[in-house]
Every structure is written in structure tokens, then in C-alpha cells.
Amino acid sequence: MKTILHKSETRGHANHGWLNTHHTFSFANYYNPQRVHFGMLRVLNDDIIAPGEGFGKHPHDNMEIITIPLYGDLEHKDSMGNHGVISAGEIQVMSAGTGLFHSEFNKNKDKELGLLQIWVFPNKKNVTPRYDQITLADIKKTDELYQILSPDPHDQGVWIYQNAWFHLGDLSEGWKGEYKLKDKKNGVYFFVIEGTVTIAGQKLSRRYGFGVSETEMIEIKTDSKTTLLVMEIPMQ
Structure with missing residues (x-):
């Protein structure tokens, strides 16, 4: 078994006023050659995001982009014609493929928005861009790692062009369990949204990241x- 620990305080950090952000992996002006990616997790x-603020229209291509609001409401618009709001308790996915533009703003003028944005390298390039979002309430389970993403459009949760599975756990103190990999060639990156876990x-601790492989x-x-948050992804 190989492991890598990323403590919360070792992440890249930038506070632009309208955006206070922490980067587990190299991003924008933060570059750490030891922390460019974990397998296909980029x-x-x-x-x-401050009230009423956000990211103006910008492009993406050939990347699987997953957004998980932790609190607040995110207003989304894109060049595929999608315009809506994604809130805490939901998950959004975009396959950027051949290319798209989108914007993301805090819909509320009186409270902050907190979210995780995750990029995964795809296993298929130049696909037709696609968008989806779902409510997690229908699949959420207490004291269980429940699946929120997979490679299969017919499986539970959203899907992406990659041999990856994401699970969320809302776990009580003293809960014991295990994660069995779907593909033994994959690795798993754990991210502690809240709480403490071994x-x-x-x-x-809170906001720690921990990669496990082999x-x-x-x-x-x-x-x-x-x-x-449990993210199983290919290592190569």
C-alpha cells in the first residue's frame, strides 16, 4: 500500500476578496511540482465565493468537471444552453469535451457560497460536451458510503468519461467500515469535508486529503x- 498525506494547511491558498480558495493540487498561481495531480484527479x-460574486464566462475543454456545493446556491450558465441553480445537497457534472464556455456566480446577495470543484482527466477526448445535475437526497444514506458518481450512465449518481467512482459518507462518531476498490489498478483519494477520521x-482532520494506492x-x-468524500480514480 502506498499513501500520501496532504494536510489542510499545506494547500495552496489565494484570497481575492470575492473568492477565498484553497488548492489541494497545483492551480492558477499556485504551483507545487510534488502536487500536480493524484492519478487522473487533477x-x-x-x-x-462572496455574496453576488463569481466566475465570469470562461472556457474548458477535454476535462470532466464536478461541482459539489457545500452551502449556498450556485447560478450556472453555459454555451450548451443550460441555465439554472445548483444548491447544497446536489452535484453537477460537465464533460467539457470539444469545448464549452460557462459562468458560475453566487446567486445570493446576502450570504457566502461554499463549494468543491473537482477536475478529472477524461479517458475519451473530444466528446460532445454534456451537462447534468442531480439531487443527492434520493440516494443519500446515513452511516454508509453512498455512490454519487461512476463511469456508467445507468448507475447511481452522475457519470463521467473515466473509470472513476465517487462516494460520500455522512458518518457517525465511532463508525467503522471499509472501502473496497472497484478496480484494483485504481487509487483512492479521501477528502475530509468535516470531522476527524482514521x-x-x-x-x-477537517479538509485533509489522503491518497491511497496499490x-x-x-x-x-x-x-x-x-x-x-471518497474518490476512486485510475492512477495512469
């Missing part, structure tokens, strides 16, 4: 009430 940004013997099963034990 970006994990932890953003706080994974493969490593204690992790194993088929990983033991998990919560030390407090924990919200955990």
Missing part, C-alpha cells in the same frame, strides 16, 4: 461525526 479546489491507520481494501474509522 484539481480539488475548496472555494468560498483511514488506513492515518489520522485525518491496495484492494482500505479500513476507515471515524473519530467524530464526519463527512467524507
Whole structure:
């Protein structure tokens, strides 16, 4: 088993006033040659967007982009004709493919928006761009790692062009369990949204990241009430 620990305070950080952001991996003006990606996981940004502020129209291509609001409401517009709001308790995915433009703004003028934005390299390039979002309430389970993303359009959650599976866990203090990899050639990147947890013997706190590879099963034990994001992705 190989592991890599990324403590919350070691992430890249930028506060632009309208945007207070932490980068687990190299992004924008933050570059760390030791932290460019974990396998096919390229970006994990932890953003706080000021009331009424956001990202103006900008392009993407050949990237799988997953957005998970943690609190607040995100207004989204894109060149595919989608215009709507994604809120905490939902997940959004875009396959940028041959290219698209989109904008993202905090819909509320009186409160902040917190979200995770995740980029995964695709296994298929130049696809027709696509967009989807779902509500997690229909699949959410307490004290269980429930699937929110997969490579299969017919499976639970959203899907992307990559051999990847994402799970969320809303776990009680003292919960014990394990994560069994879907593909033993993959690795798993854990991100502690809230709480404290021990994974493969490593204690992790709020906003810690922990990558594990070259194993088929990983033991998990919560030390407090924990919200955990589990991302299984190809390593090559």
C-alpha cells in the first residue's frame, strides 16, 4: 500500500476578496511540482465565493468537471444552453469535451457560497460536451458510503468519461467500515469535508486529503461525526 498525506494547511491558498480558495493540487498561481495531480484527479479546489460574486464566462475543454456545493446556491450558465441553480445537497457534472464556455456566480446577495470543484482527466477526448445535475437526497444514506458518481450512465449518481467512482459518507462518531476498490489498478483519494477520521491507520482532520494506492481494501474509522468524500480514480 502506498499513501500520501496532504494536510489542510499545506494547500495552496489565494484570497481575492470575492473568492477565498484553497488548492489541494497545483492551480492558477499556485504551483507545487510534488502536487500536480493524484492519478487522473487533477484539481480539488475548496472555494468560498462572496455574496453576488463569481466566475465570469470562461472556457474548458477535454476535462470532466464536478461541482459539489457545500452551502449556498450556485447560478450556472453555459454555451450548451443550460441555465439554472445548483444548491447544497446536489452535484453537477460537465464533460467539457470539444469545448464549452460557462459562468458560475453566487446567486445570493446576502450570504457566502461554499463549494468543491473537482477536475478529472477524461479517458475519451473530444466528446460532445454534456451537462447534468442531480439531487443527492434520493440516494443519500446515513452511516454508509453512498455512490454519487461512476463511469456508467445507468448507475447511481452522475457519470463521467473515466473509470472513476465517487462516494460520500455522512458518518457517525465511532463508525467503522471499509472501502473496497472497484478496480484494483485504481487509487483512492479521501477528502475530509468535516470531522476527524482514521483511514488506513492515518489520522485525518477537517479538509485533509489522503491518497491511497496499490491496495484492494482500505479500513476507515471515524473519530467524530464526519463527512467524507471518497474518490476512486485510475492512477495512469
